[in-house]
Amino acid sequence: MAKKNNPNNPIAAAANKMKAAPVSNNTAEVKAAEVTEIKEVKAEAKAEAPKAEAKKAEEPKKETAKKAPAKRTAAKDIKTSVVVQFAGKEVTEKDLIAAVKKAYTKKGNKVGDIKTIEIYVKPEESAAYYVVNGVGADDYKIEL
Numbered sequence: 315m316a317k318k319n320n321p322n323n324p325i326a327a328a329a330n331k332m333k334a335a336p337v338s339n340n341t342a343e344v345k346a347a348e349v350t351e352i353k354e355v356k357a358e359a360k361a362e363a364p365k366a367e368a369k370k371a372e373e374p375k376k377e378t379a380k381k382a383p384a385k386r387t388a389a390k391d392i393k394t395s396v397v398v399q400f401a402g403k404e405v406t407e408k409d410l411i412a413a414v415k416k417a418y419t420k421k422g423n424k425v426g427d428i429k430t431i432e433i434y435v436k437p438e439e440s441a442a443y444y445v446v447n448g449v450g451a452d453d454y455k456i457e458l
Contacts, residue, residue, distance in 0.1 A: 400437035
C-alpha cells in the first residue's frame with residue numbers, strides 16, 4: 315500500500331492540495347475547486363496508466379495452445395457375418411476362428427497369447443491357412 319506522504323501517489327497529492335486550499339463559505343467555489351482537483355487527479359492517474367501498461371507489454375506473454383477436443387463420431391455397431399459356401403459345404407467365420415484357436419493350442423500355445431489372426435480360405439483345396447501374430451507356416455492349415 316502506498317504511503318500517504320508519497321509525492322508519486324496522486325491521491326496523496328490531491329489530499330495535500332486540499333489541505334492547503336483556503337476555506338470558503340461559498341459552496342459554488344468549493345465545488346468548482348473540487349471538480350478541478352478531481353480532474354487533475356484523473357489526469358495524473360491516466361498519465362501513470364500507460365506506464366503500467368508499458369510494463370505489462372514488456373513482460374513476455376505466455377501463449378497457451380489449446381487443442382480442440384477430438385471429435386468422436388458415433389460409430390454404429392454393424393453386425394457382420396461371413397459364410398463361405400463351396401462343393402455343398404458351408405463354413406462360417408465363427409467356425410473358422412474357433413478351429414484356428416483349437417489348432418493353435420494343439421501346437422502347445424495359449425489362446426491368451428493370440429493378438430491377431432489372419433485366415434486365408436482356399437475352397438479348391440478344401441482348406442484354410444492361418445497366421446497368428448504374424449507367424450504362419452505350411453502346417454498352419456485347417457481342413458474344411
